[in-house]
Amino acid sequence: MYTEEKKKNTKYGSIFVYCFFGLVLVVGVVRYAKPYYNLQNLMETGAVIEEAFLDELSVPARNHQKLSSTVKEETRTRPPISYCVKFESFSTMANLVKDNGDKYESRPFSAGGYNWTFLIYPNENKPEGSGGYISLYVKIDNSSLITYQNEVYAWIKFLTYQSKTDTYYEFHATEAQRFHLFKQEYGMLNFLEIGYYQNPAYGFIFNGGQSVFGVDIVVSKPSATWEDASFEENIRDPVLDWRITSFSIHNLASYTSDTFSSGGRNWVLKVYPNGVGSATGNSLSLYLLSASSEKGYVKANFRVINQTPSNNVVKQVDGWPNAKENGWGVDKLVPLADIKDPSKGFLVKDTIRFEVEILAFSRTDSISN
Ligand SMILES: *[C@@H]1O[C@H](CO)[C@@H](O)[C@H](O)[C@H]1NC(C)=O
Ligand SMILES: *[C@@H]1O[C@H](CO)[C@@H](O)[C@H](O)[C@H]1NC(C)=O
DSSP states (O other), rough: HHHHHHHHHHHHHHHHHHHHHHHHHHHHHHHHHSSOOOOHHTTTOHHHHHTTTTTTTOOOOOOOOGGOOOOEEESSSSOOOSEEEEEEEEEHHHHHGGGTTEEEOOOOOOEEEEEEEEEEESSSOOOOOOEEEEEEEEOOOHHHHHHHHHEEEEEEEEEEETTTEEEEEEEEESSSSSEETTEEEEEEEEEEEEGGOOOOOGSSTTTTTEEEEEEEEEEOOSSSSSHHHHHESSOSSSOOEESSSSGGGGOOEEEEOOOOEEETTEEEEEEETOEEEEEEEEEEEEEEEEOOOOSSSSEEEEEOOOOGGGGGGEEEEEOOOOOOTTTTEEEEEEEHHHOOOOSSSBBBBEEEEEEEEEEEEEEEEEEEO
């Protein structure tokens, strides 16, 4: 039943699209001369349009000048999620609000953690520029804006009940709307033409004059936690000097230095005297590790000190962790053969010296709202 209805609407929708280009001028003129819902007027404009009005009591396609790609109209069975206003008599309400700026303002209601009111303008050209249309607005309670934060994003859908089809006609912008102290209201100036609420045959007026308007407000909550990424540079802490004595008698796979601090973060060095991974058995491997298991970017200089300073081995680490256990390092730092060869000058009194200078690293801080 619902699907069928929908199909029909689509069909007439497309007929309207085709008709529209031919009729744009005529319709335009008629619209300004008389409200669009006056079907009699449109019928007089030609045979083409007659077909479109076979189902004249359903909601006709809107004047396309009012629709942009960011505004959608739909029909649904699901009731409004945030608030509904039912008028026992639409026409009485429309008369009474003339003394109240031509608007009906609902009681405050809560949606998405904020207080709102729903505004219904049932009369012609109120607010100004709405022509023969009903206008619907929502207004955010500005005390929420003052107390909590200064802007709120929310998706707003306006609805009205059509008893004939037992569905809600929905009209909404696809983008979330931004509310803040200087923009506390948002709405549709041209929701539906007032004529639909004057003739019960359309189904928007039912049970002897009742009508229902509703709104969905879905607040987009800003993400609760943030990561603030920054880069530490110009680190002034001294170079770490790590000496391993009695190097040749060390026979474990790896050794870790004491914790040292640089740039406000704690680090350790880890050496694999006989290499690790692809370097196993051929080169010494050296890694810098974050003592607090931070990941991220690091730039550091590694040096293996030679007794002849010009022969120091210098390698730079520059990037994201490239080793297990959150480490940054160099697999093949110095060939084992060079270390073992006393004439190369890396081992002095069976002591090897490494220096590490941390130049930069990334820092991320978690921020919770
Ligand atoms: C909404 O209104 C109620 C009743 O006036 C009030 O207690 C509550 O604090 C308001 N909430 C916000 C978010 O302003
Ligand atoms: C907040 O809303 C009230 C009632 O609508 C209005 O009188 C007042 O001027 C508004 N305050 C601000 C700061 O916009």
